[in-house]
Amino acid sequence: MLLPVGAMVIRGAERLRRRKLRAALGGLALSLVLACSARAQTADLDRPLDGEAYSSAAQAYKSFEQGNYQAAANQAAASVSLRPDILRLRLLLIDALVAAGNLASAEQATMAALATFSSNQELESRQSSIRQRLAQQPAGEGYKALERGDPKAAVRAARKAVEYGPDVMSYRLLLLAAQLADDNLVGAAETASEAIKLDSGNYVPLVWRAYISQKLGNRTLAVADFNAALAVPDLTDAEKKQIRLIASDAALASGDARAVQILLQPYAKTDPSVVTRIGDADAAAEGKATLKGDGRLMPMPVQDCRDTPYGSVCSLQAPLVQSIATPIDKKAEGMEAAGKAYEAARAKNYSVAIEQAKKAVADTPEIASTRLLLINLQLTAGRPAEAEATASRAIAEGVVDAEIYAQRGFARSRIGHDKGAMADWETALARGLPGDQIRNVRLALVDTALKAKDPQRALRSLPRVGLDYDFTIRRAYAYQALSRKEEALRDFRSAERLSVTNVQRDGAIQAQINTLLELDRKPEARAIFDAAIARGQLKSIRGADVAYIGVAVGNDKVALELFDRAKANGALPPRATIDAGYTAMRQFLNPKAIAYLMEGIDAKADGRINIDDQKLFETRRTVADLTRVWGINSSISYGKVGSAPNPFLTINSPASTYTSQFGSELYYRPEAFGNRNGALFEVFGRLFETLYDEAGGPTGLRTTQGMAGARWKPFSDHNLVFEVDKLFRLGNAARDDTLLRAAYSYTVGTDLRAIDTHWPTWYIYAEVDRFFQKTQLIGLFEGRFGHSFRLDPISRNLVFFPHAVVAASYDDSFAVRDAFSAGVGSSIRYWFGETKYLAPPSYWELTLQYRFRLAGDRRAEGIFAQTSINY
Secondary structure (H helix, E strand, O other): OOHHHOOOOOOOOOOOOOOOOOOOOOOOOOHHHOOOOOOOOOOEEEOOOOOOHHHHHHHHHHHHHOHHHHHHHHHHHHHHHOOOHHHHHHHHHHHHHHHHHOOOHHHHHHHHHHHOOOOHHHHHHHHHHHHHHHHHHHHHHHHHHOOOOHHHHHHHHHHHHHHHHHOOOOOOOHHHHHHHHHHOHHHHHHHHHHHHHHOOOHHHHHHHHHHHHHHHHOHHHHHHHHHHHHOOOOOOOOHHHHHHHHHHHHHHHHHOOHHHHHHHHHOOOOOOHHHHHHHHHHHHOOOEEEEOOOOHHHHEOOOOOOOOOOEEEEEOOOOOOOOOOOOOOOHHHHHHHHHHHHHHHOOOOOOHHHHHHHHHHHHHOOHOOOHHHHHHHHHHHHHHHHHHHHHHHHHHHHOOHHHHHHHHHHHHHHOHHHHHHHHHHHHHHHHOOHHHHHHHHHHHHHHHHHOOOHHHHHHHOOOOOOOHHHHHHHHHHHHHHHHOOHHHHHHHHHHHHHOOOOOHHHHHHHHHHHHHHHHHOOOHHHHHHHHHHOOOOOOOOOOHHHHHHHHHHHOHHHHHHHHHHHHOOOOOOOHHHHHHHHHHHHHOOHHHHHHHHHHHHHHHHHHHHOOOHHHHHHHHHHHHHHHHHHEEEEEEEEEEEOOOEEEEEEEEEOOOOOOEEEEEHHHHHHHOEEEOEEEEEEEEEEEEEEEEOOOOOOHHHHHOOOEEEEEEEOOOOEEEEEEEEEEEEEOOOOEEEEEEEEEEEEEEEEOOOOOOOOOEEEEEEEEEEEOOOOEEEEEEEEEEEEEEEOOOOOOOEEEEEEEEEEEEEEOOOOOOEEEEEEEEEEEEEEEOOOOOOOOOOOOEEEEEEEEEEEEEEEHHEEEEEEEEEEE
């Protein structure tokens, strides 16, 4: 909000908010509170707290925890009166008074405590905080006094605020405002000088003192302070412009047209904030108008104060002005209409402003500045189509000016006519624009060309030499759009060197990293990212976005730290919770990964993120895998002897006869290390038993075979498993032996799907087994290729999989060691056990196949069937 200080209605940075301090001390045990503290003064250790002092203190802490702060303060005061040598009791009294809103008593209690515990940092810190809060009340009273037109009360209140907060610039500016409202220019000048001493790097009090000197008739001192304000280091271009405009108002009021021309020379004469001022100065310099020459008539600047995370920040802006030149020729009516247009614009009455500007155009049709005034007002009023028409009419009527082409370009850009906008800007640049406008027009032209996917035109529009950050990084983006990535990378690096703000620097670094990733130079991208993090850079980018960069370059450790920090600060986007979960999983932090992924699932349920059902299913599948600790696999199979590894000692059945076996496994996956981002380790126990033997071989308990072992899947992305088993005999037809096994599988489409109702499915499986006591070497291969169909009319969790099968086996215990077959078959699988957070972790499956012998032993052909439960 911008309000003239002369009206004494400065609202800004120091709008006072009445807040109640709420302390949460519930986690602090009373025994710790009343015990001797390592941070307490030596006086705390003289003797323990007991008796009535102890009782009062205990009750005070209890009242504090219950939110009864006034009672806590009274009880703490009683305890302090009995034991004034206990620092923590003093701190309790102060905190209770602050929480109760009794700041004056808190200040008195702090001063009394400092008399006993001098230079204590905790007390001094509390005193500073209390004084800052005490300052807020008189400051608020000062603002209210200004609003109701009572400047003397405002001065009294502001002085009190300054007394409490002598280092707060905004309180001094409040005092200055009150003194100006009280017409106490001398006092205001003294306040401005004190504010300058407080912060010599702040231009605001310098400009105020210049204004006051001008009002006091001391033009020399005013000019000196304006020059000093312009010399303050690190001013932004906008701040310099406002200082020059305010100094120009002072020069115009003093009749110094030449000074105005010098001050405003860097800016286009058609700039809405410049046109009236430079018009008056030019008219006076050319003898077409006169100036009154009374410096005390200078208009007052407008002060804007706002709250920031670093405190209150105030800035000044030049007021909207009307022409103060007295025209000597007939064009006065047009100038007067233009002045009225500015006055209406200041009141945001754009319809009136536009009508007055149209009158100014009608009175002075040959003057380009009035045409530009109308165009700018139409753009400001959100009427770009009218602005485009006004500019086109001016060009058609012969008022051909480079700035009119430039403004028509901006109007066309806003109505989506990008091609016409670029043509106008190119014409404006060719005709010649003021220096400050050339840059803006070039930037707009380049941005629009990039938006229109015309990077070659963007490159042509860039200046040939003297590229700063803005032009360099745009050239980099143009090269990137042309797939000239090495050149883009070069310019992104140059942009980093040319950056003047953290935002610019961090944007250039991010662009370098992304370009290197596109070039498949991930190690270099990682090095740049790590160096930037080590230097404390990239902080202008949202933490979660930096975390994504970390994930992209492979620095999951830093990425997870950033995800965690964003979550702790309440700044983690709901969508990022899933990515944070996978990052934690890659760091083997499964509990944290599960928590993040479950939060993402909740966010989907609550509508806070928009992911499709398949992505949700995959997230739930990951949670199911991470939370699995144990499981049971059981199966009953039917097929030819030798079609699978046979753990039994006695093999009397011919290879071409059928057998049926039951097998069951209980496995355990250790929580601490059993699942490391998909690399698995499990221990297990198994039982096998032959249920049927066509050739009359042993069945039942005689064939019961026990097994115990462990298996290890060392790779996250490859399903290669190594296994060691110890076989022990439970039935007399079983065997004692040691088995080493290696297995590999590759699957596509074997899991349930959430969106698709049918999908291609295939897998291959290979296994090598070596028995040692009874030497035996077995090799198996099977491939299934088909299509899965979800049987939704029955259940969305029921899948039918018809397929072709090829198989091969090798067993050196048979006379014909190898067997090859192919055939057809089908499986039906039912998934179950799902919850909100878990995809179905268990399934029952039935498979039936008929295989035809291709080569080798006849055990390769026939019916093969299996039913299994994976729980």
